[in-house]
Amino acid sequence: MKKLADTFHCADCKARHRSVFNQIPLDAVDEVDVGKTCFQFKRGESIFYEGHTPQGVYCIETGKVKIYRTGPDGKDQIVRLAREGDMVGYRSLLSGEKYSSTASCLDETTVCFVPKTQLMSLFAQQSCLSMRFMQQACHELGEAGKLITNLAQKSVRERMAEMLLMLKETFGLTEDNALDVRLSREELSTLAGTATESCIRVLSDFQQEGMIRLDGKRIVLQSIPQLVRTGRVEE
Amino acid sequence: MKKLADTFHCADCKARHRSVFNQIPLDAVDEVDVGKTCFQFKRGESIFYEGHTPQGVYCIETGKVKIYRTGPDGKDQIVRLAREGDMVGYRSLLSGEKYSSTASCLDETTVCFVPKTQLMSLFAQQSCLSMRFMQQACHELGEAGKLITNLAQKSVRERMAEMLLMLKETFGLTEDNALDVRLSREELSTLAGTATESCIRVLSDFQQEGMIRLDGKRIVLQSIPQLVRTGRVEE
DNA sequence: CGTTTGCTTGACAGGACTCAACGGATGTGG
DNA sequence: CCACATCCGTTGAGTCCTGTCAAGCAAACG
Numbered sequence: 001m002k003k004l005a006d007t008f009h010c011a012d013c014k015a016r017h018r019s020v021f022n023q024i025p026l027d028a029v030d031e032v033d034v035g036k037t038c039f040q041f042k043r044g045e046s047i048f049y050e051g052h053t054p055q056g057v058y059c060i061e062t063g064k065v066k067i068y069r070t071g072p073d074g075k076d077q078i079v080r081l082a083r084e085g086d087m088v089g090y091r092s093l094l095s096g097e098k099y100s101s102t103a104s105c106l107d108e109t110t111v112c113f114v115p116k117t118q119l120m121s122l123f124a125q126q127s128c129l130s131m132r133f134m135q136q137a138c139h140e141l142g143e144a145g146k147l148i149t150n151l152a153q154k155s156v157r158e159r160m161a162e163m164l165l166m167l168k169e170t171f172g173l174t175e176d177n178a179l180d181v182r183l184s185r186e187e188l189s190t191l192a193g194t195a196t197e198s199c200i201r202v203l204s205d206f207q208q209e210g211m212i213r214l215d216g217k218r219i220v221l222q223s224i225p226q227l228v229r230t231g232r233v234e235e
Numbered sequence: 236m237k238k239l240a241d242t243f244h245c246a247d248c249k250a251r252h253r254s255v256f257n258q259i260p261l262d263a264v265d266e267v268d269v270g271k272t273c274f275q276f277k278r279g280e281s282i283f284y285e286g287h288t289p290q291g292v293y294c295i296e297t298g299k300v301k302i303y304r305t306g307p308d309g310k311d312q313i314v315r316l317a318r319e320g321d322m323v324g325y326r327s328l329l330s331g332e333k334y335s336s337t338a339s340c341l342d343e344t345t346v347c348f349v350p351k352t353q354l355m356s357l358f359a360q361q362s363c364l365s366m367r368f369m370q371q372a373c374h375e376l377g378e379a380g381k382l383i384t385n386l387a388q389k390s391v392r393e394r395m396a397e398m399l400l401m402l403k404e405t406f407g408l409t410e411d412n413a414l415d416v417r418l419s420r421e422e423l424s425t426l427a428g429t430a431t432e433s434c435i436r437v438l439s440d441f442q443q444e445g446m447i448r449l450d451g452k453r454i455v456l457q458s459i460p461q462l463v464r465t466g467r468v469e470e
Numbered sequence: 471c472g473t474t475t476g477c478t479t480g481a482c483a484g485g486a487c488t489c490a491a492c493g494g495a496t497g498t499g500g
Numbered sequence: 501c502c503a504c505a506t507c508c509g510t511t512g513a514g515t516c517c518t519g520t521c522a523a524g525c526a527a528a529c530g
Binding site (some may be wrong): 008069073074075077079090091092094095096097100101123124127130131133134135137138139140141142144145146148149150151152153154193208232234 | 297304306307308310312314325327329330331332335336358359362365366368369370372373374375376377379380381382383384385387388389390428467469
Binding site for chain 2 (some may be wrong): 517518519520527
């Protein structure tokens with residue numbers, strides 16, 4: 001982790017259009033910079049830890065982050081993924097609880113830290129902002145409900161197919177249709193809520209069935225309709 | 236479902252102290268009544284349905300409600316329980332989505348319906364209110380994360396123990412330590428994310444081990460510490 | 471009082487996890 | 501730049517948990 005000497009400015013941020021700050025008029029957005037500190041993390045480093053007390057929120061400027069909880073056996077469960085423009089750590093701050101999860105970087109990641117006091121003053125100044133945060137929380141709550149139903153009702157095979165599609169939605173594909181994230185087999189299994197070995201077996205099944213092609217850590221999606229069918233994804 | 240001729244007044248509501256409206260000063264709380272409609276539901280009736288478009292939010296005046304999603308096989312998964320003072324249906328309204336779940340009454344239940352326009356005008360008038368909604372959503376998001384980890388990592392036995400404790404927290408106990416909710420075996424299994432038969436077997440195991448006593452639909456908790464241990468509940 | 475719904479038990483099959491072993495990749499330090 | 505160590509990915513074997521199917525009985529309900 002490295003504290004950056006000069007801070008990024010929200011006005012310049014490429015990810016602003018997809019962030020919760022996107023409704024704030026351009027001439028007021030400098031207000032968000034007040035009190036801000038920027039950090040750089042390497043792959044594997046953590047932004048915050050389960051059990052600690054939140055002091056503010058982190059907005060991802062570049063990079064990819066996994067948010068996970070550690071279960072009673074010490075096994076991890078990824079509950080959310082985030083990329084540039086996404087907010088992390090706001091959940092616990094706003095509910096007034098300690099962090100219930102750890103945020104760890106999947107890539108080299110730069111984040112802007114907005115302290116609690118500044119966030120609260122922003123809420124007071126920009127009434128649309130608390131609305132946007134609320135929307136965000138409510139949207140994620142819906143996503144969480146979906147995940148709950150899937151974990152409770154779908155087979156490992158179905159969950160794996162769905163997970164691959166979710167990764168596509170979240171991080172997109174490279175030119176050759178590979179998922180644009182670097183995740184270990186263990187992280188994939190943690191996402192799908194299964195054992196690493198089961199995850200590997202299902203992936204190789206998918207490859208034999210022509211749905212995907214494995215190329216080291218890279219996963220190329222070859223037949224999305226087939227993945228949708230095996231994942232029984234609605235909509 | 237019965238539309239009530241006269242509406243309840245928030246100022247008189249016994250559940251107001253534990254609702255999201257509890258920060259609004261008493262002399263301003265009548266504002267919440269504006270545009271309100273009150274309904275009465277019998278056990279088994281639904282307040283809203285998955286797929287429909289939200290027009291407002293429902294605040295429970297008396298009664299108990301389950302919020303559940305229907306999975307691809309038509310199997311239900313309860314994602315949340317609510318009681319008097321709790322808000323239902325706000326998630327979808329505020330994220331601007333259709334209902335992702337159905338709310339169904341476990342008891343005779345009376346609710347106050349606050350239309351969307353009125354809620355928005357309340358947000359504008361009472362800045363603390365949007366803050367309270369946000370807190371609520373963020374808190375539930377934490378609960379959802381807990382549920383996700385449990386479903387992914389715990390055994391049916393462990394989840395059942397945890398569920399019984401959760402029901403105790405949510406609805407409390409009668410004088411003789413029975414859970415103060417009426418849930419069928421099928422609803423219990425839907426809560427724990429398991430099959431009805433598995434649910435029944437685990438309950439009868441728990442009874443033989445002296446943790447609980449079954450008396451028809453009533454479940455008497457006899458050893459809470461033992462339940463905590465078998466559920467591996469943290470905190 | 472018949473019909474339907476819910477509860478319970480048994481038998482069975484199969485999915486998914488655990489344990490163990492091995493080769494390959496990755497990374498580190500001398 | 502090489503040797504070593506560790507981590508990661510993969511495969512096989514075995515077990516057990518958990519879901520499904522079927523049937524009987526009790527309870528609720530109109």
